[in-house]
Amino acid sequence: MDNFLPITNGCAIPRKELPILEFPHFRDSLLASTAANGNIVQFFGYEENGTATLLAVIRKGYDLSAAQCAMPKEFPSLTAENWKFNLFEREIAEQFGIRPLHHPWFKPVRYHANWRGAPDVFGADYQTDIPGLYDYFRVEGEHIHEVAVGPVHAGIIEPGHFRFQCFGEKVLHLEIQLGYQHRGVERLLPTLPFKRLPIVVEGIAGDTTIGNSLCFAQAVESLSSLKVPDPARVVRTIALELERLACHVGDLGALSGDVAFNPPAAYYGRLRGEFLNLLVVLAGNRFGKGLVRPGGVTKIPTPDNVALLRDKIKEVRPEIIQVADLLFSAHSVQARFEGCGRVDRATAEAVGLVGVAGRASGLDYDAREFFPTEKYKMMSPCSYNRKRGGVYSRAWVRYEEICHSLNLAEDLLGTIPEGDLPFPDPNWRLAPDSFVVTVNEPWRGELSHCLLTDAQGKILRYKVKDPSFHNWTGLALALRNQEISDFPLNNKSFNLSYCGFDL
Amino acid sequence: MLKLIQTRLKQGYRTSAFPRKPINLHPSYRGRPEINRDCDPEVAARCAEACPQEAIDAEKRRIDLGRCVFCGLCQQLSEGRFIRFTTDFRLGVAERDQLLYQGSLPDLAAHSKQHFKKLFGRSLQLREVSAGGCNACEADTNVLNTPFFDLSRFGIQFVASPRHADGVFVTGPVPRNMKTALLDTYQAVPAPKVVIACGSCALSGGPFRGSDEIVPLETLLPVDLFIPGCPPHPLTILDALLKYFKG
Secondary structure (H helix, E strand, O other): OOEEEEEEEOEEEEEEHOOOOOHHHHHHHHHHHHHOOOOEEEEEEEOOOEEEEEEEEEEOOOOOEEEEHHHHHHOOOOOOHHHHHHHHHEEEHHOOEEEEEEEOOOOOOOOOOOOOOOOOOOOOOOOOOOOOOOOOOOOOOOOOEEEEEOOOOOOOOOOOEEEEEEOOEEEEEEEEEOOOOOHHHHHHHHHHHHHHHHHHHOOOOOOHHHHHHHHHHHHHHHHOOOOOHHHHHHHHHHHHHHHHHHHHHHHHHHHHHHOOOOHHHHHHHHHHHHHHHHHHHHHHOOOOOOEEOEEEEEEOHHHHHHHEEEHHHHHHHHHHHHHHHHHHHHHHHHHHHHOOOOOHHHHHHHHOOHHHHHHHHOOOOOHHHOOOOHHHHHOOOOOOOOOOOOOHHHHHHHHHHHHHHHHHHHHHHHHOOOOOOOOOOOOOOOOOOOEEEEEEEOOOOOOEEEEEEEOOOEEEEEEEEHHHOOOHHHHHHOOOEEEEEHHHHHHHHHHOHHHHHHH | HHHHHHHHHHHOOOOOOOOOOOOOOOOOOOOEEEEOOOOOOOHHHHHHOOOOOEEEOOOOOEOOOOOOOOOOOHHHOOOOOEEEOOOOOOOEEHHHHHHEEEEOOOOOHHHOOHHHHHOOOOOOEEEEEEEEOOHHHHHHHHHHHHHOHHHHHHHHEEEEOOOOOEEEEEEOOEEEHHHHHHHHHHHHHOOHHHHHEEEEHHHHHHHHEEEEEEEHHHOOOOOEEEEEOOOOOOHHHHHHHHHHHOO
């Protein structure tokens, strides 16, 4: 990796500092690094004045590094040697019409024509607008049957297609085809006036509004040398934790509902709402929209509102603990959670799981600890006691993080000074010919945005990577040799984003 | 068992008395805006210029609530002198044009289709189609099933099959990749059927307007009920459903 440039989370650098490697070196370095506990943060293509380039950002331990290379027309697939590259490589192929040779499972990611008008590498003509119209992997045999679910699911859930190959109740293989939520976010962002960017970014994944807004704001702040006042950093950190609390609490309720244990489902369903209502106090919106902007936040809570937040957290904490006791000690819950949908540590490592799912399998990576932003430098990390990689662990990790986040939010609330801040100036400009990558840990796991600017300071490329981009494969693997009736439970235990993935 | 009873006692009864009793949201919440029609034209023009959704017509002193994402920037820029957001969450309308808002919204109950009230007023089953949204509208629709809102006490349910539904409830800007699935779902609903569009995306493309990858809902289906917001508050959705079908 010595030919990769060490970089810092959220620190913009001139693009000319990024090393440009020959493709063989680029490929070898990536493979060597990912084989030795390195993980992909970003790996994507961009085009400038007709020249296309590949750019990769790798994390290894506490270090980030980046390098690029000229985009070849076709190249020996990296996925063939390391599974972590699978979706990244297919995404590049889909966006730029280039072909990774000998890719073990080459198919569209989001189902759209490539951006360069090149011949389609998947052999699709996009006349039919159905991403799932594709030859799925099939298990053959007399007693084998296939179950197709989606894109429209039974509940109020985002669309996606799941194809199960079953032997009786047993799932031999699950294939997940997404793309139904593809709104063209990455193509749209560089074409828009800057005033529209915060709104689009908030719409990448509404349940991760604060996470995406933070990645965006930090990138812009670095590219335009905006100073963020400390109280704004405190508010942003609290908001990210409230978002985590709302989602984790809601997930525990939904998991309970999926094993037909209704009381915790009802209680946590309501308690989730308490946190969304706290986001209203902070942001004026239940999902925190309108709060985080480049340069800070739009509002610092008044002392009365800070007191309200603290009182509410004090009030709900014992309720959350009591309901958790009810949930985790119920035999019927244990019988369904325990041993269900295991992803062992080696598998988790091999596919590069992040976030809750990764930690539940024993991968102790939390971007808040490894690449701290905002006020996370002073945070004591969360500790985890269950790492067996099944539904139980994924639920328990959430509960541990809930307790940790409650402490964190309570501590931070004590540090908000009185007095308002000036409203962040929306008229920022970006440094030309620059590059920045931002990494944060919203509730699902590592989220990263990457911005490249051109000679005029316009956005040349806006790349978003949701944690779900790593973790959907984990869900497919968790289902192997499980009963198909356990799918909803497993799906909920991952609770991945469709819109964040589909962009 | 003891734990179950203990927790039940601690949790108590939590269902809201809405709509029998009014409900007050936190003053920070941004609901229906108030427009100062006598505002300095320069301030109004500045807000219109800065509006990320280009939802403000400064000359007419008008906001397109179908486009607005209630981000609050105009309130901040005008320091409340032009636009001020109130906590009023009642925003549903029966015609798209009624969202070209100059300070008042028509009474939804009076504008809804009377035959829908007769057909669905006592029992309404909806099939939700999530079509490219950010999952915020979906989440805040789902929340209507929690004990606080308890949607089913009004005879309204979200159902699994379009065959069991009286209409579709659409969220999201409708990506090209969801068009066929949305139309198929609509086709599968037996007539007469109602179409409800929920959230800024379904109403106008929302943040994603202008993207090549989306197909505006109004070009695909006849919408009967429009619910603005980004996302609409659960009470906005509940209020719109109750007024439109039972008002």
